[in-house]
Amino acid sequence: MIQQIWNGLSIGAAYGLIAIGYTLIFGVIQVIFFAQGELSMLAAFAALGMVVLLSSTGIPLPIMILVAIAVGIAASCAAGLAAERVAIRPLRHAPRVKPLITSLGMSIVYQNLILILVGPQPVAFNTGWIPSRWEFAGVRMNSVEVIMIGSLLACTFALEAFLRRNRYGLAIRSIAQSGAGARLMGVSPERTTALTFGIASLTGGIAGLLLAFYYGVIRFDMGFVPGIKGFTIAILGGVGNVQGAVVAAVLVGVAEALFASYVSSDYRDVLVFGLLIVMLIVRPHGLLGEGE
């Protein structure tokens, strides 16, 4: 039982990092940015590509892994910013359904680029690093799981501090509260939106790398289901609310792990998405972001 909770916490942390991206972007431009999960996938493939490139050069392992991580995150940031520039910014005055369509389009493009380049089969995410394992109070854990939970906490704290202290962070919050008001005060919506996409790509990229280390295999569609789960978490936590997303991520991760081990692992996504629909029925008021 405690083992399952631990497992759930770690996978929930990865979902939570994806959810933060959804929540931030939705808060600023009111658009569900579908490609969030694909940014994670791209980070994993870019990192693996870097490892393959470097592995024959004889660079020490820790440095190689750090370089690969940096490249992975750079790739997801580049993909996220490119999507913002190509598919979101030109439509900022269009009806809301249009950026929704284009962001879905970007997600399909990214998925299929990797599908064509790499193929449909899963690829081993083999970096040469072997996570250490140990047992603590009867719970088996490994360093990847600890890093997952640590990353979520670190990202949340960093983000909260950024949003409250830094002037660019304040710009994001001001746009989220009142786009027109913020513009009058000299906040550039374009730059703020791009910055938000940058942060969302960053957390999404980290999530993708963590998922890759966690499962040990990566695939072109690995971002799809975590992407939908990230959205579910963003809704449960209250859209625009980073702390809420973290709490919801923990809940969803643990619920999923418990359900998979005690009820049925075949239907674990049914549980999560069923939860989404139930939450929309039971607690819609916490989610209403109306207001003119």
Place this chain on the structure above:
Amino acid sequence: MKKPGPSRIAQPGVSTVPWRSLLLSNLFVLAISFPFLTANPYYIHVATVFLLYVILSLGLSIMLGHAGLLAIGYVAFFAVGAYFYGVLNSRYGLPFLAAIPLGAMAAAATGAIIGLPTLRVRGDYLALVSLAFLQICQEILLNWVPVTGGAKGIPGIDGPRAFGLTAAMPMHYYWVVLGIALLVVAISTRIARSSLARVWEAIRDDEIAAKACGFNTTNWLLVAFMIGAAIAGVAGVLFASIQRFVTPESFGLGEAILVLAIVVLAGGRSLARVAVACAVLFGLPEVLRGFAEYRLLIFGVLLVVFTVVDDILRRRRSHGDAVPATDLLPQDLKRALPDSLRPLGPPATAILLENLSKRFRGVEALKPVDIRLLCERRIIGLVGTNGAGKTTLFNCLSGLVEPDSGRITVVGIGEISSLRADKRSRLGLGRTFQQVRLFNSLTVRQNVEIGALNGRAGLVLHELLLGRIKPIGEVDAALQFLSLNHLADVQVATLPIGLQRKVEIARALAHRPKLLLLDEVASGLNEAEKKELSYLLQQIAESGIPIVLVEHDVAFVSMVASYVVVLDAGKVIGEGLPAEVMSEPKVVTSYLGLEGGCHAGNA
């Protein structure tokens, strides 16, 4: 008196040009005789599946094209129909003919289950919720082996069979699907031309304004969602019956994206474009077999490029043909409010607000206020500086903002505190908005028609079935009263602000309200327009519809209002006749900020 104009609503795309019907009838003959033109059963099969995708696309067009609901996981309903027939036919021998309506109902019911909770919260969540639903369906189809057969699916399903005839050959299947496709075409064309589609478009354009026009937007959008789902369900039954088996892989993300790409490329409106987009996207991979693996990539690129380019072109077009303001000045001011716009019952005589208050986070927009207003045949001005709480008070009255405490009673309508905005509108509250909220993709006349329909399902259904809009008298009268007849068929988005405000008033008058709430109706108008407006408002009030006017422009209020209430920082600081109230020291102080020195000079 002019006679009412033709009563059909505008029908773009329908013309009496003979070549068009000639072309259509030729296409029709070609479609029917297609199986005789090719001996290859494979081509007939491809043509049949093509028709199925036309059906599917028409269903999604209703959701996306009219109602603006991006149901990415739409093919889940296709799966529901297919497995509904597959399971019940192979196990219990459910006949094909019964499965068509039942499959449609099953899919519509599924649509209600995921649509209702989502639409109540936010329409665009449907995009991901429907995608999650598709994922759930896949998981259930793959894992619930005793019922769905798992990955192997269900074999041995009966082909189409009805009235003692059994379809056994590809060409028979083709004709069955063609017949149903024509039926779906007929239904969706009828819907696309009816005011039902205009209602969906209105909600898509501006949900808040649609609520203020009396539409329970959740329910209306749900109807669109369920109709679309039902059409997908029918396509599913057909698909299972012509394939004679079903497997989960026919209902994956790839299929979902294909249908979505067709509908996006078709632009949502015209049937011909749906057919062409379908032919292009569906036929392309059949022709270019070698490029099959690039198919989804191409769809993704198409979704992005097409949407962006289409939006840019559309914006450029709508900038081009703005109506110049000068030649639209009113010709004649001597108009009384026509009888057909008078309220159906006795108009409101008083408004009672008891202990009404509202906070937004830290800001106390409205301190607990008690206001009693006798409004019979009156124009009441609600004035105050920025942030005084005028618009909040208004939104509480019309139901768009829920107050934290208090009761609202309108004598003549009843106690309305607990009613939703759309219900209040149907009971007789008409309103306009500080920032004009029109349905921008509709014409002037269509906007007013939405107002006249006022959320009444019976009227919309009447028009859908009989093709005539019932409250036509109200529409014509409202257009005439505000001298908008010559602009009836102009897109509202191209009108200058003064005319947009008049359209908004016409739309509110068309519900035949018992009380009219006008929010900053004079702002952005020039002096001539203000003069005309003040005359019209007096006409409206004199013929029995009381008006409450939130206004910034003190001169305008003094000109039209017979009673004034002054708000400051969420509290009433004065009320009475305009001339008296506006000279009270407290009010003067509030407006000119004399207490704080003389920095108000440039206000």
